[in-house]
Amino acid sequence: MTTVGIPRALLYYQYYPMWKTFFEHLGAEVVVSPPTTRKTLTEGASRVVADTCLPAKVFVGHTVSLVGKCDCIFIPVIRSLKSKTYNCSKFLGLPDMTRAVVPEAPPILEIEIDINRGKRRLYQDIYKLGRHFTWNPLKVKEAATAAWQSLLDYRELMYRRELILPQAMEEITGESQTGLNMILKSQTVPPTTIGLIGHAYLLYDEHINYQLIRRLQQYDATVVTPEMLPGNIIEASVNKLAGKAYWTYEEEVVGAGGHFLESGVDGIIGIMAFGCGPDSLMMDMVHRHATRQKTTPFMCLTLEEHTSETGVITRLEAFMDMIHRRKQKGEAVCV
Amino acid sequence: MKACLGVDVGSVTTKLALLDESDELVSHVYLLTQGRPIDAVQQGLRDIRKQLPQDVDINGVATTGSARYLAGVIVGADLVKNEITTHAVAALHYYPDVQTIIEIGGQDSKLTVVRDGIVIDFAMNTVCAAGTGSFLDHQALRLDMSIQELSQRALTSQTPVRIAGRCTVFAESDMVHKQQMGYRVEDILYGLCQALVRNYLGNVGLGKELEPPIIFQGGVAFNQAIVRAFREELDTEVIVPIHHEVMGAIGAALMAHEEMATNNGISQFKGFEQSEVKYHASSFECKACPNRCEVAEISQDGQTLARWGGRCDMWERVSSTQLYSSEEIK
C-alpha cells in the first residue's frame, strides 16, 4: 500500500479532510507530519533563503520531517479558484522549491488547480493524480466525489456549527489536532467576541502564533474565525471593501475583516507573516477601514521567526485590556 | 499609612512608585536594571523603604514592564499588568482629557491613542530600535559625551542638520559624513534628535491620529531636545508629566489599588524583607519534546518558586517535590 505524506502546513488546514478522503478511497494510507515545533521551523529556515516568508519555511520543515515516513509527498498547487484571481507566487512554486531544497524527499505528487483553464482540464488533472493509484477512472471519480463531499461537510461544521477549525478537523478526521497541552487559568473579565482574520496556516499553527486562540479563550473571548462565516457573506464584503477580489485567499482577510467591522465584534485581530506582500496590502485595507469607522478596535500582529513571544503577549494583553476597560466604561455610562 | 506599590521592571531601568490611599505619590525610585532584574527589584525595595515612614502598610502591589512576571514572583504581586495599560492608566489619572500618549523607553517605544478617556488604539515598536532611547545612547557613546550633555548641546542648535536616520547604522554613517563636512556639533546633535522623532512617528506612529493634548513620558522624556523636536514636528504643545519616568510604576500602583478595592482582597505582598532574600535565577533547556524550550526558573534556598518560558505548561505544573523524577528531561 502506498503511503502519502502530507505536510501540516499552508493548505493543509483548509483542505486536509478532502485530500485524506481522496487518497484513502484510492487505497492509499495518509500520514501527516506532526505539529510544528521549534525544530520544524529551524530545519525549514536553514534550507531556504532568508527572506522566504515564515509559512513557507514552516512548510519546508514539515516536508523534511516526512522524509522516510512515506512513499510520496502530496503538494498541490492552487493557482486560481475563481476567474481572474491569483494566488501568492509562493504557492505556485512549492513542488519545485521542495525538490530543490529537500533533495532527499520521496517523489512529489502534484496537481495544479486553475479554474481559469476550465472544468474539463480540472477533471483531467484529478484523473492524472488518481492514476498513480489506480487505472480505473470510475474509482478516481468516486474518490473525487467523496473527497468533495468531505470538504463540504468540513466547511459546514465550521460555518453552521461554529466549530473552530481544529475542532472541525478533529471531528471529521478523528485525529487529534493539538500538539501541546496548556491548561490556562481563566481570568475574571467580561466576555467578549473577537474576530480573527488571516490565513488558516497562521491562525491555527499554535507554534508560530504563540497559541493565540487559546490565549484569547483564556480571556473569556469567543473567537470567530473567517471559516465560520458563510462564503456569500464574506464574498460580498470583499466586493464592498476592495471592489473585485484579486488574491485567491482575499476572503480570509479583507472579506472577514469587512464583515467583522459591520457585524460589530468587540475587536478584530489580524495575523500576518512578516514580509508577506499580499497580506500587507490586505491588512492595510482593513486597518484603514477600521480607522475610518472608529468603532471597532483593530490590531495586526506580524509573525516571523524572530518575533519575541513577550512582545506578542504584551500586545495581546494590552488589546484585551483596552476592550475590557472600554466595555466597563460603556456599561457604567449606560447604568 | 496604607499604600499601594507599583513596580516597573524594564530592560534598561527599574522603577518603583508608592501611592497613598488617595493615590498621591508618596515616593518613587528609578534605577538601572543592568541585566539583573532580581537585584534591581531588591535594591529598589531597599531604596524606597528608606524613604517611607515606619507605619507603612502595603495594601496592594502590582508589577509591570518586560520582566513583570519575574518581578511579580519576587514581590508577591496582586496583579501583573502589561506596560501599555499601566502607562495609559497613569496618564489618564493625571490628565483625564489626554488624547495621545507617547512613551519612549530605553529599548522600546509605544504610542497610545485615547478618546473620551478610553484607550482606542496603540502601537509598539517591533524589532527596530531606531525610535527608542538606545538610538541616542549609542550615538552619545560614539561622540564620547553623556546623554545629558548631548541633550543640552542639542538644545542650542539654530540650524539643525538633517540626518538620514532610518536605522541606527545609516544614521551613524550619515553623522560621520556630516561631521567631516564641517557642520556644527550642536546642529548635528539636534539633527539626531529629529531623526529619532521622525523614526518614532514613521514607525510606531504610522497611520495614527496624534491629537492634542499629547503626553510624552518614559525615560527619554528627560531629554529636552527630544521634547523640542516633538513640539516642532507635531506643531503643538507636548506635555511632559513631572514624574514621566515612573509613570508605568504609578499606573501599576493605581491598578493595584483599583484591584484591591473591587475585590476587597488581602495583599500577597511579601514585605520589604524580600530585599534581603537570596534568589537564584537560572534556565535550562527542556528536552521533553522537540520544541526544546528555554525554561527559566527562580528559586530560593533550593526551593523552586516559579518557572516559565515553556511552550506548554508542564513546568508550571511540576512542583518542586517532583523535581527529582523530572531531572532526566531537563
Ligand code: SF4
Ligand atoms: S500569502 Fe504571504 S504568508 Fe502566504 S505564502 Fe504567500 S507570502 Fe507567504
Ligand code: SF4
Ligand atoms: S516545555 Fe513543553 S513545549 Fe517546551 S520543550 Fe518542554 S515539553 Fe516541549
